[in-house]
Amino acid sequence: MSAALVTVERDGAVAVVTMNRPEAMNALSTALRAELARVMLELDGDDSVRAVVLTGAGTRAFTAGLDLKELGVEGLGAANAESAAANPVKAIEQCRKPVVGAINGVAITGGFEVALACDVLIGSENARFADTHARVGIMPGWGLSQKLSRMIGISRAKELSFTGNFLDAETACRWGLMNRVVPAAELVATAKALAAEMAGIDPAMIQSYKALIDEGYGASFGEGMAIEHRTSSARNAQVKGGEVEERRKAVMERGRTQAG
Template sequence: MTDDPVLVERHDDGVAVVTLNRPQAMNALSIALRAQLYRVMTALDGDDDVRCVVLTGAGERAFTAGLDLKELGSRPGALGAANAEGADENPVKAIETCRKPVIGAINGVAITGGFEVALACDILIASSNARFADTHARVGVMPGWGLSQKLSRMIGPSRAKELSLSGNFLDAATAERWGLVNRVVEPGELLSVARKLAADIASADAAFIAGYKRLIDDGYALPFGEGMALEHRRSSQANRQVTPESVEARRAAVQARGRAQ
């Protein structure tokens, strides 16, 4: 296997599979891996041939165990470098702002910074051996990639506090029950399930998918009433461009796909 810390496979159906590739270190987020992940996600965002991304980790033990604590403990300024990563160089922000939907295929543990990488994805599918943990309190480092705000919005503040203040692991089945992941599958099925969903998304109009993703994200960051107003403004503008002929041209394909499902 190549020594590249991040691998990319582009497929003909518009799906790219990105793999965090440090299995010997549980795919820990070294400085080199973070830099490469930022470059990869930025490149995929600008690649018109890619319409959906699957993000996973090498092996079955770890999606990513978070920041490389061995590196942090031996390299002066390593933690400061991680905290200083802004919107222009932060790999988590690059995942969040990618216009292509990103499916996280969580193949093992996602711990602390690795948990934050998972939460940056649009959709999470977990293998049955996946586990999540926030050990910021145990390590004595405050989260800087969004975990303290995102997790409570996904599973509620009480459950988020239970996880973050205790540092305990959350198993895949409970993560699904709490709404953290969309579904749980057997380890051998994880990539195929994630790629199938990615191909379904990639088969729709890319510009429309990018706009719809942005509408969901932008609206979710607002109070409900403001989100509804945002939807009204954007839909009014966009739907003025839709003609009866274009709807009719797509109707048969939509109906055929629905019957097939």
């Protein structure tokens, strides 16, 4: 019996999703893309899951991107599917729960785009990123051309996209692509701990906040400010003073614990 292409491990309110084709550097075959999309949509609808960690099996690759051998036979049409049911990047983006990417190895081209769909990236020292779209002769269709420049600056994004060169973990962290770099043996545990902290916030609140940030990110600054004003006016009008005071005390207590 063949191993599952995508595995899911539950740890309380955190689900760890692993792309599981290590022998092929977790390349995104049609079957893996469909399974990853299915899993992400399923977790989005599971109220017992409050946060997700996404990683790749092994230490060589998060995912090496689209399976180019397969695409050479089938063409690119299916890879650009608009439906979240067939497009794992769209399924990750539409997940209302926080998604922490644990980048355990290379994230190349389509794999780079899968990484960029996550909300937060933590990497091991093995993490490396490369955009080889231009060298392969295809255009990105999962958002890399627009997201990367907004994250690390347009000139750095152009350097990566126009050369296809690899970006190492420390530089990726310094450029703001990843939040931190940790030893490989600690990567998943670190990502799970971060996801568990996110899972400790009221689900409705964190889902609304994620939607607010994402919607504003895709708009101009002025439009984003207007979106925030509309959202905060509607939600904050429903908040009761007593509830805020209780939560404020809990926040202060948590702060004292962290300071210690």
